[in-house]
Amino acid sequence: MCGIVGIVDAGGVSFPLYYSLYALQHRGQESAGISSFEGTTLYTHRVQGLVAEAFNSNTLQGLRGNVGIGHVRYPTAGSKVPENIQPFNFQYRGLNLAIAHDGNLVNTAELREEYERRGQIFCTTTGTEVIGNIIVEALRTSRSMEDAVRLCMRRLRGSYAVVALLNGTIYAFRDPLGIKPLCIGKIDRGYIVASESVAIDALDGTLVRDVRPGELVRIDEDGLSSIQVATANRRAHCIFEYIYFARADSVIDGRLVYDVRRRIGQNLYDADPVEGDIVCPVPDSGTAYAAGYAERSGIPFVEGLMKNRYMGRTFIMPTQQQREWAVRIKLNTVRGNLKDRRVILVDDSIVRGTTSRRIVNMIREAGAKEIHLCVGSPPIIAPCYLGVDMPTRTELIANSRDVEAVRESIGATSLIYVPFEDLMGAIGCGERDLCTGCLTGCYPVEILGEKSCHCAVDYVAGTHQSNLSTFGKQQTS
Structure with a gap:
């Protein structure tokens, strides 16, 4: 992209x-x-x-x-x-x-x-x-x-x-x-x-x-x-624009991205409520999700991670090693807000899992009693061929693991993904109007070796x- x-x-x-x-x-x-x-x-x-x-x-x-x-x-x-x-x-x-x-x-x-x-x-x-x-x-x-x-x-x-x-x-x-x-x-x-x-x-x-x-x-x-x-005969707007890539204050295909992400956060709570002391976003992409979760749950929204504003997006750095190095520079814990708390940690997505693992470890080292990771997208199980840097299945932590195995790998107390249907409802359009290849493995254009949906032009x-x-x-x- x-x-x-x-x-x-x-x-x-x-x-x-x-x-x-x-x-x-x-x-x-x-x-x-x-x-x-x-x-x-x-x-x-x-x-x-x-x-x-x-x-x-x-x-x-x-x-x-x-x-x-x-x-x-x-x-x-x-x-x-x-x-x-x-x-x-x-x-x-x-x-x-x-x-x-x-x-x-x-x-x-x-x-x-x-x-x-x-x-x-x-x-x-x-x-x-x-x-x-x-x-x-x-x-x-x-x-x-x-x-x-x-x-x-x-x-x-x-x-x-x-x-x-x-x-x-x-x-x-x-x-x-x-x-x-x-x-x-x-x-x-x-x-x-x-x-x-x-x-x-x-x-x-x-x-x-x-x-x-x-x-x-x-x-x-x-x-x-x-x-x-x-x-x-259909549309196929990139679902990852709503999940992560677009700025939250952008209007994409008639929808304010912030409102979409806030509704996803509300749906996360409705789908599987978790007891906690604070709702903590992974800044900045998790902030709107966490706002919606806190609004629906009544649990206080508290920042437990502070972002270095001079850092760019770690997701789009070209190598995995650079992404891992950048996490510690990009984010720092607010220990006083996390110590002895049951933390509901809200993020937009889990792709490779390495960043999530490091963040969970940082919060645990800051003294959190529990870390419940709530994710604003369903498991990403397939690569993207249409512009997002998710090139191989072996890189995707959810491709070969169930939810419990992903939770164990990341080290969270619990792991909750937003259900696919609730994601569609938050965006406000059906699956036929979105490209969901990374979530379903079915693509809107013909790709060699992959399942494709029929599209007539x-x-x-x-x-x-x-x-x-x-x-x-x-x-x-």
Whole structure:
């Protein structure tokens, strides 16, 4: 998973892009990049590291123009090398094209092999470069971005939310199942598309709506329009966005993530009440869950762990050893709140189990009498092929263990997962509208060797809607 943003702003885009990427930093910590366009020139700055490290006032002033895109990267596919930092830039017959992509394609290898047989040379190891080649292939024959995106949706298999900058125009599109989030906002002097609504909030903008699955949105100095390129017989929004990945203050596909997580915490208590003295969150991702649990149970919400605010997300660090080292630096116990207490410890999920084990040990060393671990997702039993760093079954602690074996491995007094049906109820939609592959082992796209759900996609000729008021009417109808 990565963070993407595209902005058209009559006052210049470099600083708005910077602040938007800052708001999306939780989606990727490896690298950051911005491409902007002015006149006939495409300006780009891409650096490994955090957004604050990648840009300064001088670099931002050098990114000229009123239109641009940005990207923060969390690598689930492709090597950690400078060549893979996005946005990627292409030039073809006077066209300047920049692309940034959030998601993971499951047919990258076969598409890449096809292009290599034609003599195409690749400079990176990511699927984003494949998307760029598909777009250029369509532009060669029709010079129509609508045709290019239609070709992409026919050829790509997997998850993708894409922003593209073609000369002075932003194009944004989302896969027909809507696996990855993407939303539209109105800002003071233009428009923005971004992975999450918090990027719009950072610019004091207004969330208009989500980009519809299979939709192509076009933004330039004349305004905003859209066309529906493809429709599917179901949706498959990533369930892990609600469980962990999205910021709690984001609105994803019409749902405030904080409210979803608070309801999950309430459902955790209802499903299997536990007696305890305090409800303690694992910050920050467990905070909303713990608030809901405390609200429903009447047990006081007390912080027993303090987070070092200068630490990033340990889940998306590239190696297990780095994740383990980071836990002790990231979290410290509040011993006075934990000593001789029965602690109900609330977290969003258990993936590998190593972080949970270390946290439980820290709380026990602080003097807690009991540690009841309540988890806001069901057991994660299968890998994710669509953008979350859960690549193999052997890494997943719940894949080969029942709940009691996981509890014993982690060292908690008790272990409670939210039931699958209660998770669906808290999100507010059925299983058919979500990608639950990591929880069920059944995926919404065809993956070699895995069970897949049947999805049908139709490709349609849409009609442009060319102003903001149209979008507002569509949103409420």
